[in-house]
């Protein structure tokens with residue numbers, strides 16, 4: 001769990017007081033070879049073309065796991081097994097203040113299908129795709145830390 005706010009684009013001080021927080025469920029899908037899945041943000045969305053972990057906003061009444069399961073079916077065509085809550089990160093973008101709930105996922109069914117015109121890549125550290133979304137960068141650091149000192 002991280003209490004720090006990541007402030008992105010604009011060079012302002014964290015001005016999150018009073019802004020609504022958008023809760024976002026994000027999946028770190030890890031395959032049998034230890035690779036993780038990154039997808040590019042679809043055309044037409046903010047930060048289109050930037051690479052991120054797949055996921056999306058919680059709808060009213062949804063848990064993080066429910067939202068993640070729904071989003072991944074909608075966006076990449078796979079139905080996930082258990083979502084293991086891992087870390088959270090508050091990110092202050094000019095367009096939104098988001099709380100990212102990162103979950104590790106080791107099991108899913110179905111073949112990857114990019115339903116929104118994204119690209120996908122199974123990655124290892126250091127990642128080869130660029131640019132990476134600012135809110136994704138801390139996750140890569142956490143993965144590095146875990147690789148250096150497995151829990």
Ligand SMILES: Nc1nc2c([nH]c(=O)n2[C@@H]2O[C@H](COP(=O)(O)OP(=O)(O)OP(=O)(O)O)[C@@H](O)[C@H]2O)c(=O)[nH]1
Nearest residue numbers: 024026045052053054055056057091096098133135136
């Ligand atoms: N999915 C995802 N979103 C991230 C990550 N890192 C990060 O800062 N975000 C931010 O979290 C928010 C997620 O919104 P989204 O646009 O993907 O969600 P969504 O599919 O529900 O959007 P919609 O409103 O178009 O339906 C965006 O502001 C995005 O910039 C990440 O690794 N994965």
